[in-house]
Amino acid sequence: MxxxxxxxxxxxxxxxxxxxxxxxxxxxxxxxxxxxxxxxxxxxxxxxxxxxxxxxxxxxxxxxxxxxxxxxxxxxxxxxxxxxxxxxxxxxxxxxxxxxxxxxxxxxxxxxxxxxxxxxxxxxxxxxxxxxxxxxxxxxxxxxxxxxxxxxxxxxxxxxxxxxxxxxxxxxxxxxxxxxxxxxxxxxxxxxxxxxxxxxxxxxxxVEVAARGLDEPLQVDAEAAVEMIDGLLRDAVKLRMTADVPLGAFLSGGVDSSIVAALMQAQSTSPIRTFTVGLADAGYDESADARAVAHHLGTDHAEVRVSPREALDVIPRLPAMFDEPFCDSSQVPTFLVSRFARRQVTVALSGDGGDELFGGYNRYAWLASVWRRIGWLPPALRRGVGTALRSVSPGAWESMFRAAGGTLPRW
The missing domain is CATH 3.60.20.10 (Aminohydrolase, N-terminal nucleophile (Ntn) domain)
Structure with missing residues (x-):
């Protein structure tokens, strides 16, 4: 075994x-x-x-x-x-x-x-x-x-x-x-x-933690809440930097990984190592953003370009890696950046989970707006609406939201 x-x-x-x-x-x-x-x-x-x-x-x-x-x-x-x-x-x-x-x-x-x-x-x-x-x-x-x-x-x-x-x-x-x-x-x-x-x-x-938060909401203004979040994130990143082996961070240039890299660099006495995979398809390539963030933070940045053939070659290896099927589209680039980073570091921090914790997806932004519009409906009718909404895949909703562009309300 x-x-x-x-x-x-x-x-x-x-x-x-x-x-x-x-x-x-x-x-x-x-x-x-x-x-x-x-x-x-x-x-x-x-x-x-x-x-x-x-x-x-x-x-x-x-x-x-x-x-x-x-x-x-x-x-x-x-x-x-x-x-x-x-x-x-x-x-x-x-x-x-x-x-x-x-x-x-x-x-x-x-x-x-x-x-x-x-x-x-x-x-x-x-x-x-x-x-x-x-x-x-x-x-x-x-x-x-x-x-x-x-x-x-x-x-x-x-x-x-x-x-x-x-x-x-x-x-x-x-x-x-x-x-x-x-x-x-x-x-x-x-x-x-x-x-x-x-x-x-x-x-x-x-669920219980969220319920307690609703029952006893934080009684502070927005500025104090930002300070508290900053302190918690800073402490969480510092705790994860304890290691007796080389340490780095995955950097895509997005909000989540950039925050993690910034908090690491702020608590490090030397440039941290950051890693990015560049893709041939410009629609999915975030290496330029990552490079800009790395330059701003002053990290020791490394980047590898991956061809479509190299990405496709990973797919037959996925069943052996994950043992059971799942449909995360990031599994290929995550493997590629991990393989690249492993040449220099043993541990790497990432921004995974940021969207789930802080409501970064479009579907989260719409929840409050949708509830204001349908909360008054009888439960039976709401269940019918829910069934209709669930009949459309999350990917399809994301595509529709992107197509709608600036016509969607902002929160």
Whole structure:
């Protein structure tokens, strides 16, 4: 299984087995923080109770380390994995989740209670699949690792396929295969018995956070709100710049990636590395914008031109990369810029998610306007209107909005 994931962790790999308990943990390591052997996984906690295989980064691990040190914990190395294990020892696995600020997917074996915990970060940045294969409970970062197990049967889940065609991706907890699930974002799962099918339990909910925001709106003026957002973004970027390996940023010249690059450069003592892929089709090529932003910020900018043939050559490789179908049109340029950047850096920040967080798409801008016009309609009639709207694909709506151009109202 771990051999199939060598591309995710090219620096190191190891296994931990407890034959009497019937448990095996494997890990492939991409070294980012603490490059020494003290950061090697699977890792055992200082107390000897917990063993983990962990994918991701805990951004607030320096603060957690200081707090845990004050409580009497000692540390062999400088990795965030060791700090996370100490947090489990201090507070327990599930309570410690509330304290972790990061992107992560991990499995931790409680040797004392003989319980396996799986958990995934709040927004699902790191993947985690699981299921029973030939009577064995198994989990992995990618589906290809599960396919390597004897007894795996690759039966397509037709309901999941229908969801993909409707949504352009397969939402959790489904995967493309029957019997294999994605652990949903912001959840944990406990495996305590061979005979029971465990169910994910939420420890964080975006819906609940949004509801609290509506119930208790921020009572500040626009200028103060801008200052708060600037401070939060600046802090978020700074936390992600902690690394013992070369660091850079993807730069398209758009608002999102430009903000990330600007905040990185503002908190760096030397020019940061930025990377852009230039495309032959002028309608999709953003390299000139990226070059202008890089010049303005004073970054160490690198650009590679990609021919249509080079882009087409990526397409046959996509199934092996992603394991299940999804319809993100950026998957080809993302691969190309990642491959290019990897020659110089190990970690790269990007502006992905900015449109979703800050309402950058046209459909978001129209929500308030549409609700003002139809909110007074009876629910049954609104449902009919909703059905009619959903019959048109998001791509078609985007095309219509672009064609309408300046005739659309601005917010």
């Amino acid at each position: 771990t051999d199939t994931l060598r591309h995710r962790g090219p620096d190191d790999g190891d296994l931990w087995l407890d034959e009497r308990a019937g448990i095996a943990l494997g890990h492939r390591r991409l070294s980012i923080v603490d490059l020494s052997v003290e950061g090697r996984q699977p890792m055992i906690s200082g107390c000897g109770r917990y063993v983990t295989t962990f994918n991701g980064e805990i951004y607030n691990f320096p603060d957690l380390r200081s707090e845990l040190s004050a409580r009497g914990h000692s540390f062999r190395g400088g990795s965030d994995t060791e700090v996370m294990l100490a947090a489990f020892t201090q507070w327990g696995v599930v309570p410690a989740l509330e304290r972790l600020n990061g992107m992560f997917a991990f499995a931790v074996w409680d040797r004392e209670r003989r319980i396996l915990h799986l958990a995934r970060d709040r927004l699902g940045e790191k993947p985690l699949y699981y299921g029973r294969i030939g009577g064995t409970f198994a989990f992995a970062s990618e589906l290809k690792a599960l396919r390597a197990l004897p007894g795996f049967h690759a039966s397509v889940d037709r309901d999941a396929l229908a969801m993909m065609l409707r949504n352009r991706y397969i939402p959790s907890p489904r995967s493309i295969y029957q019997g294999i699930a994605k652990l949903p974002p912001g959840t944990h799962l406990t495996v305590a018995s061979r005979g029971l099918d465990p169910q994910p339990v939420k420890y964080w909910s975006a």
